Amino acid sequence: MKLAEPLSGGCQCGAVRFSVREVGRASICFCRMCQKASGSIGGAFVAAKDFSYTRGAPAHFQSSSRARRGFCANCGTPLTFETAHGVDFSIAAFDKAGDLPPVIQLSPETRLPWTDTLTELPTRTPEEAARVAPEYAAIRSYQHPDHDTSAWPINTGPTAP
Numbered sequence: 001m002k003l004a005e006p007l008s009g010g011c012q013c014g015a016v017r018f019s020v021r022e023v024g025r026a027s028i029c030f031c032r033m034c035q036k037a038s039g040s041i042g043g044a045f046v047a048a049k050d051f052s053y054t055r056g057a058p059a060h061f062q063s064s065s066r067a068r069r070g071f072c073a074n075c076g077t078p079l080t081f082e083t084a085h086g087v088d089f090s091i092a093a094f095d096k097a098g099d100l101p102p103v104i105q106l107s108p109e110t111r112l113p114w115t116d117t118l119t120e121l122p123t124r125t126p127e128e129a130a131r132v133a134p135e136y137a138a139i140r141s142y143q144h145p146d147h148d149t150s151a152w153p154i155n156t157g158p159t160a161p
């Protein structure tokens with residue numbers, strides 16, 4: 001699907017930024033490789049038919065004879081799944097990740113058993129939320145914002161204690 005407006009995205013630190021002008025199928029894969037590569041429940045990817053890097057470029061790990069996975073060498077954010085057939089980008093790395101809903105799940109047989117009930121988990125009570133709010137309000141984020149920037153410091157301020 002050719003996009004009317006390119007979709008931008010990038011890693012957590014902002015050293016790698018990309019622009020995608022045409023997308024294919026969006027999917028979520030629950031195979032063990034996608035779980036390991038994302039450090040999470042699986043990999044949600046969208047095929048990028050036409051794209052460019054607008055800042056930096058990912059480093060790669062050859063995860064199989066068929067595929068390599070791109071990540072930011074500075075902050076570690078998983079970014080791509082690449083084969084001879086093309087490059088897929090991690091959906092959550094897009095600035096508007098909500099605009100790319102997966103239309104198919106892959107490798108459901110290795111889905112972690114607790115994945116299906118995640119949205120039924122309890123959430124913080126209003127009292128608990130109020131108790132942690134001041135601590136959260138004091139946090140300074142070093143994460144790149146969800147839009148392109150002309151310049152962005154890669155490391156800002158003191159490291160966490």
Ligand SMILES: [Zn+2]
Pocket residue numbers: 011012013014015016072073074075076077
């Ligand atoms: Zn980064």
Ligand SMILES: [Zn+2]
Pocket residue numbers: 029030031032033034035043107
């Ligand atoms: Zn997978």
